[in-house]
Amino acid sequence: MSLKGHLLSSVFLLLLTPPASSQATCTPNTYRGVCSDYGILYQTSVPRNASIALEVGFQTSPLAGKLLDLQLLNFQCGSALQAFLCAEKLPRCEANQTQTTPTEERVCKSSCQKVIDVCTPVLESAGVTFALPACDGPTDAAFGRTKPLVDDTVGGTCVKSEEELAAVVNDFPCKYPLVRNPYWPLSRGPDTCNGPCCAPCPAEELLHQPGDFDTQIRVHQIVHLVAFILCLYVVVSYAVLPGRREHPADIVLHFAIAACIWMGVSLWTLPNVRNIQCADDGVSRSNAFNNKLCGLQAAWVLLGVHATVFWGSYMIWNLHFTIVHKSTILERYKPVGLIACWGLPAILTTIAVIMNDIDASTGALCFVASDSAIKYVFGVQGVLIIPTVVANLVTFVHIARIARRASSIHSQDEPYEMDKPGSVSGASSTTISTRRQILQLVKLNWRALLLGAVFLTTYVTYFIFFQILTNAISSIKPSTPEVRGFLACMLTQPPATAHATCATRFASFMPSYAMVVAAYAVAGLVGFWVFLIFGVQRALLRDWRRLIEDVVHGLRRRKTVPVMGATGNTNLREQELGKWVQL
Structure with a gap:
């Protein structure tokens, strides 16, 4: 029988009234229904037809939902209460060694008290109000009890529900979408587990509409894969083409290599991203150790x-x-910059991995845990990025100021130049030279200026998306009322439509589909910017064409022309390299 039936049936039995005497004779009944999952494996005194009628009639009771919610909050508490209620409403009806006639044995008072001991701290810590059974009273109207419990502290034969539950709890059934907890009963397991059942990994997939989670992952994979290919083109171009491994072009090469590594993360997620997101047990999120x-x-x-x-x-x-500043300090100390720009990232990465702050809680990839991202990623990078933004702005203002000043001088010299055609004054000559220098600086460095603007804008946008998504995901805990309501919906709806129906109800608690897709796409824009700024230029295509022509001509020359001497070949090569360097 389904978990829904198990949980509801035990509630239906609350309406049953046990016989007046705890040792009254009875007629054994082998039907136990869903209470068999809570340890009621003995023969009972409740007629079969009565049990079935109560189960069918109580399915719409509000108490059924409350009991299900309690079990989703804490399995130990919920199952202990369910076992007690089953034992209280289904007395044992069996013969013993001293009596051949079956007699009825009702539940022990100590079992009721154990329910109170287990559930009270759980309810208090969760801030949940739930009326627990009244163990000392002769009756309990909230749970339909009309007779006092058997006080086993002064003697008497009774049923200990916790012992009956312990005999079967290891085989408790898990209904779709829940799966078996591989760590139960030795340990609780990950936070997506509750007792013997767990949400399958990745648990976030359940909270989205069917297929949406896979679509988001595909967007991430495609965007980053395309960005990786574009970055790889820039890397190969600057690594192969002559003159592009010298300062300052070599900075572009290293920057493109770094971006290529970042975008190449898409290769790790193929063919199945769940190999990254989930541990081998099928229920735990991945981290650096499992x-x-x-x-x-x-x-x-x-x-x-x-x-x-x-x-x-x-x-x-x-x-x-x-x-x-007209300084070449970074060129003069290029080895130091090389070590710093690769060594420091390697050190920061090693620290994050060693501190075990890596997991798959931030979406499609394993990354620094959301609660440590500021400390190990964005905080460290912010210390570098903020002054860099200021420096980029100062550089831009400086260029604009010199250009405006040069333009002003040029406009003042124009009348004098018109009065004396063919002559150029010293001031005009200086102005023209200055303007040409400024234009040359802008022409050579506008790509770096543009990179600073778009890269920093993209990075800030990605940080904002990251914070929004991780805050939303981290607030979704299995013990929250919203998640318990979602699981209760999944457990009580028909399996064929449960996912779509319940995800629609839960949509208001999740980041929008468009926001998730945009966040994944923004991160991949870095690779596109590298290509558009440094890969899309005529000089690069011209260099590739010349290189290919040089290779082709070289092959033909080897076949048709005798090999040149060492000196002639060297001179020819130097001439070609000189042309490419000029370009």
Whole structure:
């Protein structure tokens, strides 16, 4: 029988009235219904037809939902109460060694008190109001009891419901969508488990409409995979083409490599992202220790994210020192910058992994846990990004100021130049030279300026989305009323329509579908910006064409022309390289 029937049936039995005498003779009945899951495996004195009628008639009772909610809040409390109610309404009817005639044995008073002991701290800590059974009273109107419980402290034969429950609890059935807890009863298991049952991993999939979670993952995979390919093109271009491995072009190469690592995280999620998100037990979220693949993937993406920020900042600071301060300090100490921009990200990544602050709680990937992201990622990067933003702004203002000043001088010199055609004054010559220098600086460095603007804007947008999503996800705990209501809906609705129906009711507590998709897409924009700013340029295509032509001509020359001497070949190569460097 389904868990719904199990839970409701035990409530229906509350209306039953036990016989007046605890040792009255009875007629054994082998029908036990759903209470068999709570330990009622003995023969009872309740007629079969009466039990069935009560189960069918009580399905709409508000008390049924309250009992289900209590069991979803805490299985130990809920199951102990269910077992007590079953034993109280289904007295044992069996013969014993001293009596051949079956007699009735009702539930013990001590079992009632154990329910109070188990449930009271649970209800108090959760702030839930629930009327527990009255153990001392002769009757209990809330639960339909009309006779006093058997006081086993002064003698008497009775049924201990907690002992009956202990005999069967390890085999308690889990209804869809719940799955078996592999750690029960030795331990509680992850926070997505309650007693012998757990939500399957990834648990967030249940909270979305059917198929939505997989669609969001696909968006993340596709966007990052395309961004990875585009970044890879920039990396290969700057690594292969002549003249692009020298300062300051080598900064672009390292920046593109870092972004390529970041975007390449999509390769880790193929073909099945659940290999990253879930541990081998099928119910636990992955972390760096229960899933080595999760730890490696998180280290990969953390290294890429940190290195991208460090190299992007390095590029902006190099531009700032070159234009504003006319200094080549970063070029002179390039080895130090190389070590810092790769070494510090590696150190920060190692610290996060060693501190076991890696898990799959932030969405499609393993990343720093949401409660530690500020400490290990965004806080550290913010210390670098904020002054970098200021430096980029100062650089832009400096260029604009010099350009405006040069334009003003040029406009003042124009009448003099018109009076004396063919002559150029010293001031005009200086002005023209200054304007040309400014234009040349802007022409050479506008890509870095643009990168600073779009990269920082994208990064801030991603941070905002990350905070919104992680705050929403972290607030969804299995013990919250909203999640308990969702699970109760899943357990009481027909399995064929339960997911769609219950996810619709829960939608107001979840981030919108569009927001999740936008958050995944924004993170991948970094790779697109790298390609659009540094990969889409005529000079790059021209260099590729010349390189290909050089390779093709070289192959043909080897087939048709005798090999040149060492000196001639070297001179020819230097001439070609000189042309490419000029371009």
